[in-house]
Amino acid sequence: MQRFDYFTSKGNHSPMSMSPYFAQAEALDAANPLAPARQLFDLPSDQRYFLGNSLGPLTHSAREAVNQAVNAEWKTGLVRTWHDGDWFDIATETGNRIAHIIGAPSGSVIAGDSTSVALFKVLSAAAQKNATPTRNVLLCDINNFPTDRYVARSVADLFHLQYKECAVSEMITHFNENVAVATASMIDFRSAEIHDVASVTAAAHAAGALVVWDLAHAAGVIPCDVERHSIDFAVGCGYKYMNGGPGAPAFMYVAPHLVNEVQQPIPGWFGHDAPFAFEDAYRPAQGTARFSSGTTNILSMKALHGALEVFEKFPISSIRDGSIALGDFFIAGFDEHLSASGFTLGSPRNSTARGGHIALLHDRAEELTEELIGDGFIVDFRPPNVIRIALSPLFLRFNDIAALVGRLSDAT
Ligand SMILES: Cc1ncc(COP(=O)(O)O)c(C=O)c1O
Numbered sequence: 001m002q003r004f005d006y007f008t009s010k011g012n013h014s015p016m017s018m019s020p021y022f023a024q025a026e027a028l029d030a031a032n033p034l035a036p037a038r039q040l041f042d043l044p045s046d047q048r049y050f051l052g053n054s055l056g057p058l059t060h061s062a063r064e065a066v067n068q069a070v071n072a073e074w075k076t077g078l079v080r081t082w083h084d085g086d087w088f089d090i091a092t093e094t095g096n097r098i099a100h101i102i103g104a105p106s107g108s109v110i111a112g113d114s115t116s117v118a119l120f121k122v123l124s125a126a127a128q129k130n131a132t133p134t135r136n137v138l139l140c141d142i143n144n145f146p147t148d149r150y151v152a153r154s155v156a157d158l159f160h161l162q163y164k165e166c167a168v169s170e171m172i173t174h175f176n177e178n179v180a181v182a183t184a185s186m187i188d189f190r191s192a193e194i195h196d197v198a199s200v201t202a203a204a205h206a207a208g209a210l211v212v213w214d215l216a217h218a219a220g221v222i223p224c225d226v227e228r229h230s231i232d233f234a235v236g237c238g239y240k241y242m243n244g245g246p247g248a249p250a251f252m253y254v255a256p257h258l259v260n261e262v263q264q265p266i267p268g269w270f271g272h273d274a275p276f277a278f279e280d281a282y283r284p285a286q287g288t289a290r291f292s293s294g295t296t297n298i299l300s301m302k303a304l305h306g307a308l309e310v311f312e313k314f315p316i317s318s319i320r321d322g323s324i325a326l327g328d329f330f331i332a333g334f335d336e337h338l339s340a341s342g343f344t345l346g347s348p349r350n351s352t353a354r355g356g357h358i359a360l361l362h363d364r365a366e367e368l369t370e371e372l373i374g375d376g377f378i379v380d381f382r383p384p385n386v387i388r389i390a391l392s393p394l395f396l397r398f399n400d401i402a403a404l405v406g407r408l409s410d411a412t
Pocket residue numbers: 114115116117145147148185189214216217237250
């Protein structure tokens with residue numbers, strides 16, 4: 001069988017090539033206001049990359065930041081760079097860049113740790129602040145990413161709380177005078193469903209509970225409106241849509257009115273008010289800096305800090321518009337070319353309810369994922385039947401979506 005040339009989209013062998021779908025892609029790419037952002041990335045020419053929700057690709061600015069840190073700061077400045085350079089403040093400065101992206105005030109976000117550790121810290125802080133002998137329930141999103149559920153259960157055990165799980169859509173009905181803290185993801189890691197953060201947070205507050213939101217699949221692709229939604233605590237990943245690199249630092253947000261009233265469970269010297277005074281007793285720093293524990297991971301923090309420069313050039317509202325446009329274009333292709341071939345949509349059709357990726361369901365999802373990857377379409381599989389396709393608008397073109405739809409339509 002002759003195959004369509006997915007990489008140039010200039011072949012004319014497949015029925016897809018006759019579809020106006022590719023012509024539309026070309027027109028949409030020509031008019032795309034985010035098109036120049038692609039030049040800020042160093043992308044492999046033989047791959048179309050649909051996993052910006054797993055590991056964002058390399059940016060030129062991240063590479064330059066790491067090169068500078070290695071070849072100038074570490075090599076020449078050595079230990080003096082802690083004070084003469086930006087190493088000591090970089091976790092806060094990176095936090096400020098993230099705050100700008102997630103709609104949080106400057107100074108309310110600190111970068112560091114992994115998301116799992118960050119969640120442990122903020123969830124513990126929330127539990128310690130709000131739990132009483134009768135307010136003794138920790139509520140967790142039952143569809144949350146596994147690490148969140150493991151961490152939440154552990155925090156419940158450590159603080160002698162009852163651990164309960166329910167769907168985020170049902171959380172509102174579970175809030176009462178017994179709930180101390182709840183935790184959920186803003187965007188479901190499988191389906192990309194956006195949860196109603198504002199309503200859940202408001203219902204929690206009305207019942208006297210605190211909420212910790214995991215923004216891992218939201219930060220960098222939708223405006224999270226952390227301040228507008230009166231979020232108490234949030235965490236998220238640096239290596240997904242923020243493109244911070246493998247194992248990039250996570251981030252922690254704590255509402256300014258709460259932060260100086262809470263304690264985190266790993267009171268290290270980097271969260272001390274005067275780390276270089278080497279005092280006997282722990283005195284937490286003012287603000288979210290108290291959520292740091294040990295020495296900042298400078299090389300990975302530099303990569304994240306550098307990668308975030310991209311977001312200074314392209315506002316998050318335009319990134320969200322671009323992500324919706326790519327998602328809607330994929331769904332149009334799905335309706336036209338895939339819906340009759342055993343594929344179903346596992347994500348909301350309505351763009352206001354859908355985050356940055358699309359879950360495409362198929363009985364042979366695992367096998368198809370391997371075939372797609374073999375052909376340079378980098379997607380991933382989530383059991384039992386999900387092909388996950390992230391639509392990162394900063395570097396993907398409509399042409400990439402059209403080529404993926406073409407490849408999928410040939411697959412069955
Ligand atoms: C929603 C969510 N939370 C947490 C994590 C885990 O983060 P980390 O590996 O940084 O602990 C992931 C990883 O993909 C995730 O999707």
